[in-house]
Amino acid sequence: MGMWIAIAIVLFVLGSMMALKPSAIDQRLDKLRMTARRLQLNPKLVACPDWVRGKDNEYGRGMLGQYGVVLDNLQLPLTRYQAIDGQWRPDTSTDALSNQPASELNTDTIFQPSNRSKKPKPAANFNLDKTALALPDTIEPFVKALLIKANSVVIYWEDIAYVRPRTNPSYKAAAIEPDLLALKAQLEKWALQMQILSSSATNNPAINNDDAVTNLTSL
Numbered sequence: 001m002g003m004w005i006a007i008a009i010v011l012f013v014l015g016s017m018m019a020l021k022p023s024a025i026d027q028r029l030d031k032l033r034m035t036a037r038r039l040q041l042n043p044k045l046v047a048c049p050d051w052v053r054g055k056d057n058e059y060g061r062g063m064l065g066q067y068g069v070v071l072d073n074l075q076l077p078l079t080r081y082q083a084i085d086g087q088w089r090p091d092t093s094t095d096a097l098s099n100q101p102a103s104e105l106n107t108d109t110i111f112q113p114s115n116r117s118k119k120p121k122p123a124a125n126f127n128l129d130k131t132a133l134a135l136p137d138t139i140e141p142f143v144k145a146l147l148i149k150a151n152s153v154v155i156y157w158e159d160i161a162y163v164r165p166r167t168n169p170s171y172k173a174a175a176i177e178p179d180l181l182a183l184k185a186q187l188e189k190w191a192l193q194m195q196i197l198s199s200s201a202t203n204n205p206a207i208n209n210d211d212a213v214t215n216l217t218s219l
Contacts, residue, residue, distance in 0.1 A: 028163035028171070033065075035176050041067045041184055043159070051080065051093055052145040052156055064144060065159030069187045070152045074195050079125035081146040088131045088146060088190075090124040122149075127197040128190060135186060136179045138168055148194060153187045 036043040044066045048054030055062030081088040125148075133140050142158040161167040162179075 025160070025163055028173070029160055031173060032159060032163055032176055032180075036067055036180050039177070039180050039184060041069065041180060043067050046156075049145070049147075049156070051091055052082070054144070064156045066154055066156055067159070067183065068147075068152055068154035069184060069191070071188065071191050072151055074151050074191055076148050076150060076153070076191060076194050077125055077198055078122040078149045079127075079194075080122055080148065081128055083133060083143045083145060086133055086140065088128045088133065090126055090129055091122075091145070092124045125194075127194050131190070131193070133186070136175075136182050138162055138170065138175065138179055139183055142167070146190070148191070153191045155183070155187060 033043045045063055046066045048060050048062050048064050050060035052064065053059055054064060080091040082091050083089075128146075133143060135143065139157065139162060142161040143155060144158070145156045147154040147156070163171060165171065
């Protein structure tokens with residue numbers, strides 16, 4: 001009888017230890033985010049923003065990976081883009097406050113209790129409109145949106161889909177760093193493109209986006 005009790009205790013302890021062990025997907029995800037952190041992509045798990053299509057393609061639903069770079073030598077306009085058919089398309093959603101002229105946005109309007117949660121949304125910016133994502137095949141299908149502000153560029157994507165066998169059957173641990181380096185290079189490229197196009201439009205309104213992009217690709 002005592003032997004059976006001892007066996008039951010051992011099995012219980014082993015079961016508890018196995019339950020505490022991270023799953024294979026959790027281990028993969030941890031490796032992905034640790035590598036991203038080492039590459040200064042500042043990974044975070046965040047609630048899906050209300051302007052981004054998340055779980056089940058619904059706005060603001062679920063959790064997403066937020067990765068981004070900080071570029072101290074740039075000053076970028078506040079804007080955001082949606083990933084649609086492998087391209088960046090400007091986010092054109094607006095709210096009541098952002099539609100009002102600046103002269104009408106007085107402090108009484110902005111700071112009324114009913115309006116505190118209503119922050120004016122960034123103006124639509126077409127500098128990156130129809131720009132191809134051009135990301136690794138293991139990342140691009142899971143990309144949702146891009147947020148540009150001040151000196152940072154942030155991408156929202158389902159990073160857990162990168163490590164799931166069902167959504168990424170070709171997953172290889174050795175490919176994590178090259179894939180993330182490609183992502184980082186694209187973020188920096190988009191930031192530079194945004195700065196050049198914004199500067200061109202400010203300094204010479206006669207220069208169109210195509211001319212600015214041609215100058216960018218020749219650098």
